Amino acid sequence: MDTLETRELRYFMAVAEELHFGRAAERLGMAQPPLSRAIQQLERRLGVCLLERNRRGVALTGAGEVLLHEGRAALDATTAAARRTRRAGGADSPGGPRNRLVLAVKAGASHELLYKLLDAYAAEPDAAEIEVLPSGTCEQGEMLRDGRADVALMHAPFNSLAGFDSEELLTEGQIAILPAGHPLAAHKTLSLAEVGDIPDLPLARFSRHGTYPPGPGPEIHDQTQLAQLIALGRTVAVFPDSARAWLWAEHTAVPLTDAPPVVTHIAWPAHSRSLALAGLIRTATRL
Template sequence: MDPLETRELRYFVAVAEELHFGRAAELLGMAQPPLSRAIQQLERRLGVLLLERTRRGVALTGAGEVLLDEARATLDAAAAAARRTRRAASPRSRLVLAAKAAGSHELLRKLLDAYAAEPDAAEVEVVLCGIGEETRLLRDGRADAALVHPLFSSLAGFDSEELLTEDQVAVLPAEHPLAARPFLSMAEVGDVPDLPMPRWPHPDGSYPPGPGPEIRDPSQLAQLIALGRTLAVIPASARAWLWTAHTAVPLTDAPPVTTHIAWPPHSRSRALAGLIRTATRL
């Protein structure tokens, strides 16, 4: 069988995500009949049925679900290759390091300072992002390396080195009665009627159910804590971004958080290798 083409995979992903040939064709900027023919040709080449077509619409078969996962990964890898190739062609050596906003602050500062002191250091652009976004930036080539907390993001598919393990703290409004406590338990912070736990979005953009506020970024979280609307459980090093309206209280039974530096396993970048060496020395 001939190798699958990225064009075919892009067509299939559009139909599989929309579950509607008309909407998928509109999204791709093409007519529906050639899109239908392309999917039929793909099914013939693979010798499997990818989509169940009924009067009520389109549904993925078991084989289609497998191809959807594989196709997304392949398209991400192709996009990542293009981005990293363009970055490598830049006249100035440059690395993009992704990290969760307000997380690993002290570690990030030390890493940047130590790497900048290296004789052949590249320019490092730091991209701060929300929970889980750092691995997506790494996977699609918008970042060369990332500081990752496996408690919140998967390291699957990456090479990584462990850099730091730390405890977690509860961040509360400074005037709240619990802020005066010397320490708290997870059960106590999880059951505060006037401070419901915040809700962060899933990778698909949806939010889990619950009474807490929907949070998009750390600055929004910081303001809502200061206003007495929520609390947060964060790594102890994230105290660096706390306001005077916040108080951090140690947690006795929260799972420790480990920070890893992660990168694509196939990378051959000398600049990236230097950054990794510096990080593991800290």
């Protein structure tokens, strides 16, 4: 009576995101009429009007928006349960979650820290196997939420730590990475305003969930590509200090005076109760 099956949630999410029964049905791999009926049943069961059926298309009601947000969290939690259970399966270790952890890391970031962490942890007495999962820009949070990862290295203020437990690992300043030949590369320091407003060097734009922020700069989805574009004098980028590790000869790093410091955290779902995870966290905080 008040149960809310995940199937219904999936259906509603599709409709709420597409705002179109036909497209939503297609995305779900089903026909439109059963979808309509399912949503109607859902509304009746909840005793709530979720969608405003206008002549042309569909709009969310207030309750619909609530269910869109809360349902996303619920679906993530459900798929996380499935994934983590699967991962714990196979060789079911007696008396506890299996000794395997998936660590999400922003691809290419925190080289050195990651290296030290894996190294130190591997030396621990009963270390679990760590699978490093490179993630796209800033989606470590989603990976923790939907169970693709068990623990993540996250970078405040880019990642939001809301909803996770975390420990601070490292604080660093930020640098601008410029073509070595560029006039600004001679400066000892720069400000964000100076870097963001160079006529011949538009700021690179990084993809987030497949979309790019507006601006004149090139769209980046690969660090090598970015490095090349900088080397060719086509763009400039801002990175944490540790990015110096991968600079090319054609690059120059200039510290930024007014950029917010980047704090690298190790973060995990607040309800985690895994021994292996606890060990990794302990190792990380002792680095």
